[in-house]
Amino acid sequence: MNNTEQQFLNDLDAKLWKAADKLRSNLDAANYKHVVLGLIFLKYVSDAFEERQESLLEQFQTDDDDNIYYLPRDDYDSDTDYQQALRNELEVLDYYREANVFWVPKAARWSTLKEKAVLPVGTVLWQDEAGNDVKLRSVSWLIDNALEEIERSNIKLKGILNRISQYQLDNDKLLGLINTFSDTSFTKPVYNGEPLHLHSKDILGHVYExxxxQFALAEGKQGGQYYTPKSIVTLIVEMLEPYSGRVYDPAMGSGGFFVSSDKFIEEHAKDQHYDAAEQKKHISVYGQESNPTTWRLAAMNMAIRGIDFNFGKKNADTFLDDQHPDMRADFVMANPPFNMKDWWSESLAEDVRWKYGTPPQGNANFAWMQHMIHHLAPTGSMALLLANGSMSSNTNTEGEIRKRLIEEDLVECMVALPGQLFTNTQIPACIWFLTKDKSGKDGKKCDRRDEVLFIDARNLGYMKDRVLRDFTADDIRRVADTFHAWRTGEGYEDVAGYCAAVDFLQIEKHDFVLTPGRYVGAPDQEDDGEPFADKMTRLTEQLREQFAESDRLEAEIKRNLGALGYEC
Incomplete structure (x- = not known):
């Protein structure tokens, strides 16, 4: 992305957020996100729909032997008939679905919202299927009607889109948002007169993230439930490389891992010169989320990007109501709540998922881990974000479960993360990478049985502001490349203070503690070329001089205080 494109996105962020933030005087962050994200959703699907309409209209009128959409003018008696035929063709649903574009009914199109929202309440808008007049009740009702029409026409979103009438917002505030969003286009963007080469999904995805x-920051601890920092998600996806197969997240939040997987395929397609759209057909995503609000956000997040998804029939507790009991995934990725206490039920006592030991009732860390292992395919890989305590704790059964996981050779890599990465917690975190098969029999990896890679990334990253840390693209690339080099056996070397490949016996000597700092050691110090004896003599003399100077300064201070009548 060039500087102009980045500046365009930054200005767009600021403009839209400033408009949305005006709702804060009426709603708290937990609620006004539904209003704002609902309108962003409607604007985007309308823009994408209109872009497809423009493309179709051009094709309908282009006489080309290879153009199957062409409508010859000569087939119609008059220009009026021809124009009507064009309008009729533009309303054929299949033209949009074949291009993976949302079908947007007329009542849900942004042009309809903008036109009707300014009318007086009580104005007749249109007639329903029974011929009855439909009158404008309020702007929030108009928006809810649009969302309902979208759901009715797109079965995947049935019951997903959050209605906003319940928040009882003034017509003027909503009209202000509609007007601000109307000045924004997710298609064919122009900045300072310069056309930009940004795709609509890139812009929408950026704004959505x-x-x-911003909502996670505004909501504090609760907001973080649906938001994992983008750089961490990107790091995990870059390390696992989910090109194809089933991808599963049992604590999916707003679906960040799925979005990053989608982006990863697109970027890899550019590098390898293949069709990203075709490759995406080989990926299927499965998720689960207990929070109904977040479950809806995730579905919207997938829908606006055209990602096919299966998030179960409803929002549900992953442990008590598994929505995908028979699914075995090629890639499992998750950032579940750290150290979750209130998760246990007696119905879980003999659960088949606890193959490596029953997790402690007061901490769900190893319950999440074993749930993910249970859903992992025989050759699959998984990554799990957990609190640092999971690497060393012996509380209740945690130490025994960790020991079993190591003895069964499931642990592939451990990554220690820097602090201050999360908006909602200061708990230090790590990433566990596990797999059921480290033999390398697929030919793409070398045999890494009875070996674990440790990466200490605590010193990577930068402070993006006074409270939050983040990874750079180079940081992500360095960690991912280290992991891939170790996996493939091509160019990997231990680096003191950063990474180490460790065998089972060493881990056993450390009582099965998996903290990377124990194994990577301290960074090598640069040799300055000065012999030790000479350096020691020089430093001793320097220290003697500093002590003498300290004594002189102390005597001077005492004399000055004595002159002022103070005794020391």
């Missing part, structure tokens, strides 16, 4: 991050 920015808003989720």
């Amino acid at each position: 920015y808003f989720l991050g």
Whole structure:
């Protein structure tokens, strides 16, 4: 992305957030995100729909032997008939679905919202299927009607889109948002007169992620339930490389891992010169989320990007109501709540998922881990964000479970993360990478049985502001490349203070503690070329001089205080 494109996105963020933030005087962050994200959703699907309409209209009128959409003018008696035929063709649903574009009914299109929202309450808008007049009740009702029409026409979103009438917002405030959003286009963007080469999904995805991050900050601890920092998600996806197969997240939040997987395929397609759209057909995503609000956000997040998804029939507790009991995934990725206490039920006592030991009732860390292992395919890989305590704790059964996981050779890599990465917690975190098969029999990896890679990334990253830390693209690339080099056996070397490949016996000597700092050691110090004896003599003399100077300064201070009548 060039500087102009980045500046365009930054200005767009600021403009939209400033408009949305005006709702804060009427609603708290937990509620006004639904209003704002609902409108962003409607604006985007309308823009994408209109872009497809423009493309179709051009094709309908282009006489080309290879153009199957062409409508010859000569087939119609008059220009009026021809124009009507064009309008009729533009309303054929299949033209949009074949291009993976949302079908947007007329009542849900942004042009309809903008036109009707300014009318006086009580104005007749249109007639329903029974011929009855439909009158404008309020702007929030108009928006809810649009969302309902979208759901009715797109079965995947049935019951997903959050209605906003319940928040009882003034017509003027909503009209202000509609007008501000109307000045924004997710298609064919122009900045300072310069056309930009940004795709509509890139712009929408950026805005959506920015808003989720802002809402997470505004909501504090609760907001973080649906938002995992983008750089951490990107790091995990870059390390696991989910090109194809089933991808599963049992604590999916707003679906960040799925979005990053989608982006990863697109970027890899550019590098390898293949069709990203075709490759995406080989990926299927499965998720689960207990929070109904977040479950809806995730579905919207997938829908606006055209990602096919299966998030179960409803929001549900992953442990008590598994929505995908028979699914075995090629890639499992998750950032579940750290150290979750209130998760146990007696119905879980003999659960088949606790293959490596029953997790402690007061901490769900190893319950999440074993749930993910249970859903992992025989050759699959998984990554799990957990609190640092999971690497060393012996509380209740945690130490025994960790020992079993190591003895069964499931642990592939451990990554220690820097602090201050999360908006909602200061608990230090790590990433566990596990797999059921480290033999390398697929030919793409070398045999890494009875070996674990440790990466200490605590010193990577930068402070993006006074409270939050983040990874750079180079940081992500360095960690991912280290992991891939070790996996493939091509160019990997231990680096003191950063990474180490450790065998089972060493881990056993450390009582099965998996903290990377224990194994990577301290960074090598640069040799300055000065012999030790000479350096010691020089430093001793320097220290003697500093002591003498300290004594002189102390005597001077005492004399000055004595002159002022103070005794020391």
